[in-house]
Amino acid sequence: MDELSLYVLDITMNSVRAGATKITITLREDGEWLWFTVEDNGCGMTEEQLKKLTDPFFTTRKTRKVGLGIPFLKMLAEMTGGYVRVTSVHESVSADHGTKTEAKFGKNHIDFIPLGDIVETVKTLIQGAPEIDFTFEHAFDNGKVELSCAALREMLGEGIPLSEPDILQWIGQYLHEQYDELGHPAERL
Numbered sequence: 001m002d003e004l005s006l007y008v009l010d011i012t013m014n015s016v017r018a019g020a021t022k023i024t025i026t027l028r029e030d031g032e033w034l035w036f037t038v039e040d041n042g043c044g045m046t047e048e049q050l051k052k053l054t055d056p057f058f059t060t061r062k063t064r065k066v067g068l069g070i071p072f073l074k075m076l077a078e079m080t081g082g083y084v085r086v087t088s089v090h091e092s093v094s095a096d097h098g099t100k101t102e103a104k105f106g107k108n109h110i111d112f113i114p115l116g117d118i119v120e121t122v123k124t125l126i127q128g129a130p131e132i133d134f135t136f137e138h139a140f141d142n143g144k145v146e147l148s149c150a151a152l153r154e155m156l157g158e159g160i161p162l163s164e165p166d167i168l169q170w171i172g173q174y175l176h177e178q179y180d181e182l183g184h185p186a187e188r189l
Helices: 004-017 047-052 069-079 118-128 149-156 165-182
Strands: 022-029 033-040 083-089 098-106 133-140 143-148
Touching: 004 022, 004 033, 004 069, 004 098, 004 118, 022 118, 047 083, 069 083, 069 098, 118 133, 118 165, 133 149, 133 165, 143 149, 143 165, 149 165
Parallel strands: 022 133
Antiparallel strands: 022 033, 033 098, 083 098, 133 143
């Protein structure tokens, strides 16, 4: 994957597969650094799974025998002077379970890969799992871009799925308008 937004998509889809009903995606940028966090209330991981997470030959998926997402993400972050941290509480340990993935990247480093099209990533997530309460925030020094699926459902009413093409188009326009107001292009390729 050659864009950070694709890693956000991959990690968030893991949260969906883990049975999460609430997923928060947070990005924060300043002149030098980009951080992103994906936090969920899914089933969480055991201590053993968490220890094996950076092993490319470990995956919980049945469709393939390798799990390269986190190992590659960790390598990319560390190459720019950043890091990846994953914390998790398994559902067998606590009612307050879930996983939090944090990553930090040096934006000015030659090995920094671009963010990519984060608006399309958010729309893809909502289209694929419209029942989940996604919260998205992208903060800059001069403001932030926000979207809450719970707030959208409250505004639209429960009978209208967020995966409707007109709703997804509106979501894209709404996010692009916020990026434009802050003077930050949504797609950074």
